[in-house]
Amino acid sequence: MKILLKDLQVIDPSSKLNEKMDVLIEDGMITSLGITNSKELKDAKVIELDGKICAPGFYDMHVHFREPGREDEETVISGSNSAAAGGFTGVACMPNTSPDIDSAEVVNLIKERAKNHLVNVDVIGAATLKRSGEALSPIAEMVEAGIVAVTDDGAPIKTASILRSVLEYCQMYNIPVIEHCEEPSFTDGVMNESEISTQLGLPPKPTISEDLIVIRDIITVEYCGGRIHISHISSEKSVELVRQAKKRGLNITAEATPHHFTLTEDSLKTYDTNYKMNPPLRSQKDVEAVIVGLKDGTIDCIASDHAPHSIEEKEMEFIYAPDGVVGLETEVGLALTELYHKKHLTLEQIIEKFAINPRKILGLEIPSIEIGKKANLTIFDPNLVWTVDVSKFKSKSKNSPFDKRLLTGKSVAVINRGQMFYEGEFIKI
Amino acid sequence: MPLSSRHLLGLQGVPREDIQLILDTATTFREVLERPIKKVPTLQGKTIVNLFYESSTRTRISFELAQKRLSADTINFSKSGSSTSKGETFKDTVKNIEAMKVDMIIVRHESAGVPQFLTRISNANIINAGDGRHEHPTQALLDMYSIRERLGKIEGLKVCIVGNIAHSRVALSNIHGLKSMGAEVSLCGPKTMIPKGIESTGVKVIHNIDEAIANNDVLNVLRIQLERKAGSTIPSLREYHNYFGITSERLEKFNRDIVILHPGPINRGVEISSEVADGPYQIILDQVTNGVAVRMAVLYLLGTKN
Numbered sequence: 001m002k003i004l005l006k007d008l009q010v011i012d013p014s015s016k017l018n019e020k021m022d023v024l025i026e027d028g029m030i031t032s033l034g035i036t037n038s039k040e041l042k043d044a045k046v047i048e049l050d051g052k053i054c055a056p057g058f059y060d061m062h063v064h065f066r067e068p069g070r071e072d073e074e075t076v077i078s079g080s081n082s083a084a085a086g087g088f089t090g091v092a093c094m095p096n097t098s099p100d101i102d103s104a105e106v107v108n109l110i111k112e113r114a115k116n117h118l119v120n121v122d123v124i125g126a127a128t129l130k131r132s133g134e135a136l137s138p139i140a141e142m143v144e145a146g147i148v149a150v151t152d153d154g155a156p157i158k159t160a161s162i163l164r165s166v167l168e169y170c171q172m173y174n175i176p177v178i179e180h181c182e183e184p185s186f187t188d189g190v191m192n193e194s195e196i197s198t199q200l201g202l203p204p205k206p207t208i209s210e211d212l213i214v215i216r217d218i219i220t221v222e223y224c225g226g227r228i229h230i231s232h233i234s235s236e237k238s239v240e241l242v243r244q245a246k247k248r249g250l251n252i253t254a255e256a257t258p259h260h261f262t263l264t265e266d267s268l269k270t271y272d273t274n275y276k277m278n279p280p281l282r283s284q285k286d287v288e289a290v291i292v293g294l295k296d297g298t299i300d301c302i303a304s305d306h307a308p309h310s311i312e313e314k315e316m317e318f319i320y321a322p323d324g325v326v327g328l329e330t331e332v333g334l335a336l337t338e339l340y341h342k343k344h345l346t347l348e349q350i351i352e353k354f355a356i357n358p359r360k361i362l363g364l365e366i367p368s369i370e371i372g373k374k375a376n377l378t379i380f381d382p383n384l385v386w387t388v389d390v391s392k393f394k395s396k397s398k399n400s401p402f403d404k405r406l407l408t409g410k411s412v413a414v415i416n417r418g419q420m421f422y423e424g425e426f427i428k429i
Numbered sequence: 430m431p432l433s434s435r436h437l438l439g440l441q442g443v444p445r446e447d448i449q450l451i452l453d454t455a456t457t458f459r460e461v462l463e464r465p466i467k468k469v470p471t472l473q474g475k476t477i478v479n480l481f482y483e484s485s486t487r488t489r490i491s492f493e494l495a496q497k498r499l500s501a502d503t504i505n506f507s508k509s510g511s512s513t514s515k516g517e518t519f520k521d522t523v524k525n526i527e528a529m530k531v532d533m534i535i536v537r538h539e540s541a542g543v544p545q546f547l548t549r550i551s552n553a554n555i556i557n558a559g560d561g562r563h564e565h566p567t568q569a570l571l572d573m574y575s576i577r578e579r580l581g582k583i584e585g586l587k588v589c590i591v592g593n594i595a596h597s598r599v600a601l602s603n604i605h606g607l608k609s610m611g612a613e614v615s616l617c618g619p620k621t622m623i624p625k626g627i628e629s630t631g632v633k634v635i636h637n638i639d640e641a642i643a644n645n646d647v648l649n650v651l652r653i654q655l656e657r658k659a660g661s662t663i664p665s666l667r668e669y670h671n672y673f674g675i676t677s678e679r680l681e682k683f684n685r686d687i688v689i690l691h692p693g694p695i696n697r698g699v700e701i702s703s704e705v706a707d708g709p710y711q712i713i714l715d716q717v718t719n720g721v722a723v724r725m726a727v728l729y730l731l732g733t734k735n
Contacts, residue, residue: 195626199441201541201563201601204625271542315520315550317540319561 002026002044003420003429004036008054008379012369013348013356023054025375025429028418033371047422049379049412053347056367057089057376057416058354060328062153062178062231062255062303065091065121068109069098074308074396076113076121079328082306082395083119084421086328087378087411088354090120092362095131096154102126102137104145111146118419118426122148122362127166127177133158136165143173148362151178153231156213158184160220167226176227176253176361181213181238182279190319192265192280200268202318207235207286210279214238218245218252227251229361232305234260234279236289243298253361254293255303258327258334261290263401273314273321274401277307291344294353301357304331308397326395329388330402336382336409347382354378375429379413386410432730436555438544439564440605448610452574454726455719461498462722472501472732476531480523481507481558482538487693487717488558488568492535495724501732504531519543520550527551533732536560554731559598567727568692569602571720573610575712576647578719579688584611589641591617591673592651592700593662595624599692603649604630617641618673621662638673643683649690650675653700666699676702680710690716 005023010033012018024032024044065079074082076093083091093110095101101110107123114121125147126137131154139150150170156179157163166177182205189205191197197204214230218241221228233239233254245252259277264284267275275281293299307324314321335354339345345353355378359366367376388405390398413422420427432447440448461469477496481489489505496503506526517525523534533554536544541561548555559565577583588607594600594616607614608631615633616623623634635641641648653669663669675689689701689711697703705711 193625195629198595198624198626199601199630201561201598203562206625271545312518312520315518317519317538317546318542319540 001429002041004041004044004046005054005379006046006048007050008052010054010369011347011351012056013352014056014366014368015370017369018348023369023377025415028375028429030369030371030373030375033369051383052379052381052412054369054377054379055351056355056369056378057414058087058332058378059090059358060088060304060306060331061092061301061358061362063091063093063306063328064096064308064324065093065110066097066308067113068106072396073310076110077117078394078396079306079308080114080117080119080121082326082328082393084414084426085394085411086330087332087380087414088119088328089376089378089414089416090122090359090364092122092124092148094124094151094153095126100126100131102129102131104138104141107142107145107147118414118416118421120416122146122364124149124151124153124178126150127152127157128162131155133162136169139169140173143175147175148364149176149178149229151180151231153178153180155184156180156182160216163217163220164224167221167224167228171226174363176229178229178231179213179217180231181210181217183209183212190276190280191268192282194265194283196265196268200271202268205280207237207282210235211237211241214241218250221252222248222250227253230254232257232260232279232303233293233299234282234286234290236286239289239293239298243293243296246298253300254298255301255358256290256294256299257303257305258331258338259325259401261287261294262334262338267401271318272401273316273318274325274399276318276321276323277305277325278323291339294339295344300361301353302331302335303358304328306395308395309399310397314399324399326393326397326400329393329395330400330407332380332411333386333388333407333409334402336380337407340382341408375415377415378411380409380411382409384408384410431734435731435734436544436548437566437727437731438548438555438557440566440569440602440609441564443605443609445609448570448573448606451570451723451726451730452577454730455574455723458725458729459719459722461725462718468498468500470500471729472496472499475501475533475732477501477503477533477535477728478526478531479503479505480526480534480536481505482536483559485537485558488537491717491720492558492724495721495728498721499725499728501728523547523551527553533728556727556731562596562598564602565598566602566606567720567724568599569606570727571716571723572603572649572690572692573606574719574723575690575716576688578715579712580646583607586612586647587615587645588612588647588649589615589617589645590649590651591638591641591675592653593622594618594627594651595622597651599651604632615641615645619663619669638675639679639682642679642687645687647688647690648675650700651692652694652696670699674700674702675705677704677708680705688712693717
């Protein structure tokens with residue numbers, strides 16, 4: 001099948017491309033770039049996309065798909081649908097499922113579920129068995145099954161000595177170790193520690209809880225080598241620590257979530273559990289530091305930490321409610337609204353943080369927009385004004401703090417693996 | 430003039446006129462408590478549920494008595510622990526209770542914010558009887574009532590709250606209420622028991638108990654408990670008593686009139702010595718009596734507002 005995408009602004013930072021052109025796709029391959037006369041292509045389906053941006057397909061390296069174990073909240077398929085609707089052609093899913101992804105069998109199960117989907121679902125294995133921090137998972141076997149990184153997400157790797165082992169073992173396979181930075185003796189807290197937690201009477205979690213593990217990890221990687229990727233960085237101090245570590249040439253990368261660059265702890269004042277996440281929403285100065293980190297490259301990429309939870313689990317007394325928010329379908333809109341339109345990042349930088357850097361970190365091939373390449377594209381409208389409506393989410397879960405929020409910028413279509421997601425439907429192309 | 434809200438979730442942001450109205454109304458009910466027949470028909474036909482998700486003796490009894498004195502029908506529901514562990518969710522429990530047509534819910538819960546949560550899932554009037562370490566507004570109201578009864582005013586008084594401020598729901602309600610009524614509020618306790626940024630509520634923090642006694646008209650002394658992790662905030666109850674306990678020796682040193690409150694239950698020999706707890710400065714049992722009158726006032730004002 002031939003499909004002609006007309007009048008797109010094609011931006012591909014890896015080839016420094018930024019031009020208005022038509023993109024012709026035949027059987028999933030890019031076969032022509034430039035000005036095309038559509039009359040000559042009678043058999044092609046023509047889609048007018050004037051003013052829309054065409055970028056290499058976006059990738060979210062931090063999602064929780066709940067399969068196996070909590071398929072009522074999200075499955076590999078529903079999560080992938082949510083990713084496609086949000087503008088992503090690839091995701092990496094976290095291993096804190098039930099059972100954990102700590103064996104090649106579970107990795108294979110997820111890969112099998114995802115094999116025919118438009119979205120590439122990569123798998124991150126547990127660093128330690130049952131993510132308990134006691135013994136290494138069968139990392140080599142899981143690498144053979146296709147994992148792209150390891151983590152004990154939900155918690156950091158429990159002890160420095162196990163972290164060291166994981167870092168050394170992973171060097172043989174050149175995969176990064178992804179860390180959820182939270183010093184375990186502070187885990188009683190349910191929101192950021194500040195005068196607001198004091199006034200709300202909620203048990204506090206101080207920023208040093210995050211910073212201490214960031215320091216531990218930097219020092220450990222400096223000593224024994226390997227690569228560490230800091231998940232959902234949220235504190236001013238942690239951003240500064242990563243900045244300094246990068247200056248020293250260490251293999252440290254970091255991601256930030258849309259909620260941590262958009263919202264502050266002030267949102268907790270209604271005790272709405274849709275604002276309960278971990279790391280917690282921080283202060284205005286932390287939000288500003290995260291934005292500066294994104295601008296100066298300290299923070300390499302944007303990831304959602306997409307964490308689906310059922311309504312009954314979230315509609316709970318605040319201290320008992322689980323942490324986390326769904327994010328795949330608001331992520332691009334929030335990045336464009338909060339970072340592009342507020343002039344913190346250019347479109348090229350946004351595309352780097354969504355399409356290029358996460359794949360670099362995970363050692364994946366970076367899709368480029370060239371004739372003869374497979375079409376792996378995200379097409380978005382940076383100026384489309386829309387209102388978030390959780391009831392329209394493709395995700396099975398609706399726990400978003402952004403419901404009813406007005407955003408500027410939205411994904412219009414994604415193309416990958418010979419399929420296109422456009423106007424709410426998957427089309428074979 | 431009615432109250433400005435149909436709930437009593439806390440004292441933060443409650444206007445002075447509302448507090449004044451509650452305290453004045455309580456004065457009327459206080460008189461009822463001295464009658465041979467201590468009952469009025471004010472809330473006849475109203476149904477009130479006491480939803481206690483955390484153990485409580487005095488607050489629950491005080492509320493129940495206040496409800497009975499006002500001739501309301503009352504139901505007690507007690508449960509402890511998380512609703513996440515098997516069984517019915519908190520929301521379902523509340524929905525079921527409400528389906529039996531209740532007018533007011535009095536709630537105590539381990540989690541801050543549960544009273545606010547209740548206003549979103551229920552149409553009843555909600556009264557907070559203590560949520561986590563957040564607020565306990567009726568306790569602060571009865572404290573203020575008792576201060577006013579003893580000293581004739583609240584405005585301009587210097588009040589110091591002594592103890593584990595970080596884990597107290599009484600402290601925050603007292604701070605908001607007293608500030609709103611024009612008192613000068615300070616806090617005294619070990620630094621590990623003072624929560625971050627509490628100064629943002631407009632209070633001064635000190636760590637010397639003698640200073641607190643020397644410079645205040647009222648001390649509100651909070652109960653000290655060893656935390657689950659013993660030794661994590663104070664080394665021992667003995668050391669607390671030696672450095673922060675209210676004793677006759679300390680009070681006599683300054684030889685001045687001071688009023689001592691305690692929300693109870695008291696730990697004799699820890700935050701307060703037995704001598705002081707039974708002595709001339711304290712008004713601890715008056716607080717308990719006044720508590721019933723203050724709760725009657727709150728129930729009456731909210732129950733007749735709709």
